Amino acid sequence: MAPDPFYVRRLKPETDDTFTLALQPADGPSKFNFEPGQFNMVYVFGVGEIPISISGDPGDSKLLFHTTREVGLVTRAMRQLKPNDLVGLRGPFGTFWPVEDAEGKDVVIVAGGIGLAPLRPALYRILSRRDRYGRVVLLYGTRTPADILYRHELEQWRSRFDLEVYATVDRAMSGWRGNVGVVTTLIPRAPFDPRNTVAYVCGPEVMMRFTTQELQKRGVNKDAIFISMERNMKCAVGFCGRCQFGPTFVCKDGPVFRFDKVEDWLMKWEI
Amino acid sequence: MSMPMFSLTECFILSQKSFPRLFEVLQAKGYQVIGPTVRDGAVVYEQLSSVDELPCGWQDDQGGGTYRLKRRADNALFGYGVGPHSWKKLLHLPAYCLWSAQTENGKLQIAPGDGPAPKLAFLGVRSCELHALAIQDKVFLRGKYVDPAYRQRRENALIVAVNCAQPSGTCFCVSMNTGPKASFSFDLALTEVIESGQHFFLVETGSPQGAELLGQITEQKATQKDKDAAARVVANAAAHMGRTMESAGIKDLLYRNYDHPRWEDVAARCLSCANCTMVCPTCFCTTVEDATDLAGKQASRWRKWDSCFTMDFSFIHGSSVRASTKSRYRQWMTHKLATWFDQFGTSGCVGCGRCISWCPVGIDITEEARVIRQNDGITLTKEQVHENQKP
Numbered sequence A: 001m002a003p004d005p006f007y008v009r010r011l012k013p014e015t016d017d018t019f020t021l022a023l024q025p026a027d028g029p030s031k032f033n034f035e036p037g038q039f040n041m042v043y044v045f046g047v048g049e050i051p052i053s054i055s056g057d058p059g060d061s062k063l064l065f066h067t068t069r070e071v072g073l074v075t076r077a078m079r080q081l082k083p084n085d086l087v088g089l090r091g092p093f094g095t096f097w098p099v100e101d102a103e104g105k106d107v108v109i110v111a112g113g114i115g116l117a118p119l120r121p122a123l124y125r126i127l128s129r130r131d132r133y134g135r136v137v138l139l140y141g142t143r144t145p146a147d148i149l150y151r152h153e154l155e156q157w158r159s160r161f162d163l164e165v166y167a168t169v170d171r172a173m174s175g176w177r178g179n180v181g182v183v184t185t186l187i188p189r190a191p192f193d194p195r196n197t198v199a200y201v202c203g204p205e206v207m208m209r210f211t212t213q214e215l216q217k218r219g220v221n222k223d224a225i226f227i228s229m230e231r232n233m234k235c236a237v238g239f240c241g242r243c244q245f246g247p248t249f250v251c252k253d254g255p256v257f258r259f260d261k262v263e264d265w266l267m268k269w270e271i
Numbered sequence B: 001m002s003m004p005m006f007s008l009t010e011c012f013i014l015s016q017k018s019f020p021r022l023f024e025v026l027q028a029k030g031y032q033v034i035g036p037t038v039r040d041g042a043v044v045y046e047q048l049s050s051v052d053e054l055p056c057g058w059q060d061d062q063g064g065g066t067y068r069l070k071r072r073a074d075n076a077l078f079g080y081g082v083g084p085h086s087w088k089k090l091l092h093l094p095a096y097c098l099w100s101a102q103t104e105n106g107k108l109q110i111a112p113g114d115g116p117a118p119k120l121a122f123l124g125v126r127s128c129e130l131h132a133l134a135i136q137d138k139v140f141l142r143g144k145y146v147d148p149a150y151r152q153r154r155e156n157a158l159i160v161a162v163n164c165a166q167p168s169g170t171c172f173c174v175s176m177n178t179g180p181k182a183s184f185s186f187d188l189a190l191t192e193v194i195e196s197g198q199h200f201f202l203v204e205t206g207s208p209q210g211a212e213l214l215g216q217i218t219e220q221k222a223t224q225k226d227k228d229a230a231a232r233v234v235a236n237a238a239a240h241m242g243r244t245m246e247s248a249g250i251k252d253l254l255y256r257n258y259d260h261p262r263w264e265d266v267a268a269r270c271l272s273c274a275n276c277t278m279v280c281p282t283c284f285c286t287t288v289e290d291a292t293d294l295a296g297k298q299a300s301r302w303r304k305w306d307s308c309f310t311m312d313f314s315f316i317h318g319s320s321v322r323a324s325t326k327s328r329y330r331q332w333m334t335h336k337l338a339t340w341f342d343q344f345g346t347s348g349c350v351g352c353g354r355c356i357s358w359c360p361v362g363i364d365i366t367e368e369a370r371v372i373r374q375n376d377g378i379t380l381t382k383e384q385v386h387e388n389q390k391p
């Protein structure tokens, strides 16, 4: 249960309050394998340890990427890290987006804000085997245009013929010519065949409540929708009890759940 | 209720006079004996150096929010019901150093924090407590991950169970099928018999280790009469449960009553003090704390008992998922009696009654369950819900 040391190789600011760390094992095997949607426990010396999703390409096992939003004690300390600083790392933990099972189908990825981070590895994996999938659609919502993550990459993706990217913002600013409104408003018009679609959803809990409803209205089956849950976590191995979500432990039974398995719990309050 | 059986293994007799031999033999084998003793007006589990420290002649009065010791008419050593301590404090430590880290010349070194586990003999483990240990085993040993510290301590522990003769006013092990007779997972199990001028212990062995120990203490075999006397002790305990709880179908009962008005009712009384979770022998939740030295070169990470009743417990994104007391009590009780089954294939409650006795306002899990069962399926009206959501 003790973490392994990792070197910080780069710290790249993404938006005002988010940044991506590139990490590399300080000793032991130089590779780090993971599945899209899994997370690590990242420890900042003397400050604390927090769960952060892996946001990089699962096909590249040399550098490990984490995109983090600065919200409190540990995330603020992470932001201060410099190349060659050391952090502790345990992982990877948790369930993952079952992208292999989606082969032959359309894939709709719905992300809200920082929720794009744990979904990016799924996109990388799918794009690396693009011919095995039908239509691939990314629906992305943020509060303002300034909060859009991985902007440069999204623009590149948008210019691909085999990937459809739609972004929307809650509040527009001058110069924004895209959609305005919550991300669910993109679902009715998005180009996919609901009967043959797998959907991956990650964002705030309310956003996932509405998104799963909207996807069902379009005709996507409950068992073809996957969501990624978030809870307070202290251990990631099922011991601290903090991440309980109804009968599940988000750290080991999740964070990725098939929607129909947790629907009853998601639709209740204060679970 | 059928008579408890004492015939599976051969039983032996340990006289009251030779009882101290048990201590001597355990200590000679290198065990620290941990057992019941009276401290600050309660029976607690501490390291014992001799039989004299046992709660001889004490028993307790327990009820919702009350615990009081009183003298017994006899010299029973184990004539009390469970107190505020449970054995979990010796296996799943209240505070435990997970690991410590050092930075030296830009290198980060991380070392496990646990030292070697002590060899402990638990004396006086009740049947419900054996079940509680088995439940925590499922949490820490039988899942996808194993807690190495818990495993070491658990493997080292020798268990001397003592069947209950005098359940407390808040006990309901019979309802939970967890007692009062120790039926598994012990090295030795004792029944204290005080009857017609006699005072002796009937001893059953539960492991080769237990048998070997006992061989050094007594060779006196129990007669059928002795066994019958011991069976009466346990049957009498079973007939004197302080509480009952209908446990059949309880998981589904709670699953379909998330919106039951009783949750509001109990929330109005609950202080969110977390006492129930601290005294509960199965609650396992923890938090972590980081400590650093002044120079900032050394850091350690401590795991500490925590409770689902704290605001911090479910904190994400600047607020708590379970902000209301209602949702926290519901989480606790539903975990004990419902979600635990899905998580670990067993109830999370063994009916020990501690949470009832040690609740400062006497909230009673058996009573809460009973009321929900009596009004199964009722929910608040829309107007009431609206009323409740007002700030």
Ligand SMILES: Cc1cc2nc3c(=O)[nH]c(=O)nc-3n(C[C@H](O)[C@H](O)[C@H](O)COP(=O)(O)OP(=O)(O)OC[C@H]3O[C@@H](n4cnc5c(N)ncnc54)[C@H](O)[C@@H]3O)c2cc1C
Residues within 6 Å of the ligand: A039, A048, A049, A050, A051, A052, A053, A054, A066, A067, A068, A069, A070, A071, A072, A073, A074, A075, A076, A114, A117, A118, A229, A230, A231, A232, A233, A234, A255, B315, B316, B317, B318
């Ligand atoms: C599976 C999973 C994946 C995540 N992936 C990402 C990600 O990729 N990028 C990202 O920016 N954030 C992610 N988060 C959220 C991130 O863990 C929290 O933002 C972070 O823990 C906040 O820590 P802090 O000390 O900076 O905040 P503070 O507000 O100072 O935290 C105060 C206390 O609350 C606790 N806390 C607050 N939020 C959380 C939380 N969500 N989980 C556990 N403890 C919390 C902290 O441990 C601390 O004790 C993820 C969370 C989970 C559960």
Ligand code: SF4
Residues within 6 Å of the ligand: B276, B279, B280, B281, B282, B336, B348, B349, B350, B351, B352, B353, B354, B355, B356, B365
């Ligand atoms: S919930 Fe109460 S009665 Fe049940 S095991 Fe815990 S403390 Fe004992």
Ligand code: SF4
Residues within 6 Å of the ligand: A241, A244, B277, B282, B283, B284, B285, B306, B307, B308, B309, B331, B332, B333, B335, B336
């Ligand atoms: S969630 Fe609450 S009831 Fe469940 S084990 Fe943790 S502290 Fe006990």
Ligand code: FES
Residues within 6 Å of the ligand: A232, A233, A234, A235, A236, A237, A238, A239, A240, A241, A242, A243, A244, A249, A250, A251, A252
């Ligand atoms: S994070 Fe500790 S149990 Fe899941």
